[in-house]
Amino acid sequence: PADVKAIEDQIMAMKSQIPTIKTMEWGKDVSVENLQDGFTHAFVVTFETPDGLKVYSPHAAHQAVVKSLGPIKDKVLVFDYVVGDAIPPAATIATAGKLRHVVMFQFKEGTTPAQVKAIEDKFRSLPASIPEIKTFEYGTIVGDRGANAGLTHCFLVTFDDAAGRTVYLPHPAHK
Numbered sequence: 571p572a573d574v575k576a577i578e579d580q581i582m583a584m585k586s587q588i589p590t591i592k593t594m595e596w597g598k599d600v601s602v603e604n605l606q607d608g609f610t611h612a613f614v615v616t617f618e619t620p621d622g623l624k625v626y627s628p629h630a631a632h633q634a635v636v637k638s639l640g641p642i643k644d645k646v647l648v649f650d651y652v653v654g655d656a657i658p659p660a661a662t663i664a665t666a667g668k669l670r671h672v673v674m675f676q677f678k679e680g681t682t683p684a685q686v687k688a689i690e691d692k693f694r695s696l697p698a699s700i701p702e703i704k705t706f707e708y709g710t711i712v713g714d715r716g717a718n719a720g721l722t723h724c725f726l727v728t729f730d731d732a733a734g735r736t737v738y739l740p741h742p743a744h745k
Contacts, residue, residue, distance in 0.1 A: 573642050574611075580635050581613050587631035590622030591615055597670065600732065603739070609647065612672060614726075620712065623650055649674065651709035651724045654690070657697045668704065669735055671727040674711075676720045686723075693725050699743035702734035703727055 578596065585594045593616040599606050617623055626632055639646070677686060690708065697703045705728040711721055729735050738744055 577635070577639055577642070578611070580638055584615075584626075584629075584631045584635065588626050588629045590617050590625040592618050592622070595666070595670075600669070602735070608645065612670070614670070620650075620652055647719055647721075649711045649719075649721055649724060651711045653707050654709040655694055655707065657694075657703075657706040669729045669731055671729065671735055671738070673725040673727070674721045675723045675725075677722060690723070696727070696738075696743055700738050700741050702729055702737045704730055704734070 582594060582596065585591050594614070596611065596613045599610050599612070615626065617626065675689075677689075693708055694706070697706045705726075707726040708724065710723055727738070729738065
């Protein structure tokens, strides 16, 4: 536990050390769907522009986290995405204390662009159907540093609390 706490603190300290970081947030898994594949922590780092990532990745503070995490991590999944849509625009609602639901996809080989767009459109329509959704973002994953496991899309849905997610999961629009 002390090693994990030290990493959590070290990661969050990057906000004051790397000037291109706009916001940071983190949390431990509280999923009820059991689709998290053993991952226990999520850290979301937001940059003003995709170029911010070019400063972040090689920065000494980030590299120190990578080095510290190396001996104690079981596995890691890293992906970067450019926001394709956000509701409300720019995701203006503060997320501290909110429940974040992250969904990432790797579509099957042969999936057509029209099929992918249909999925994107269905996800984008969810906030209009499910008022418990407080913010919604999605984007396509960019770059390939070898750690994104082939994932291509990320959807980030925010609820006030677990009760909102409880409404969302079985909701017909989600299904």
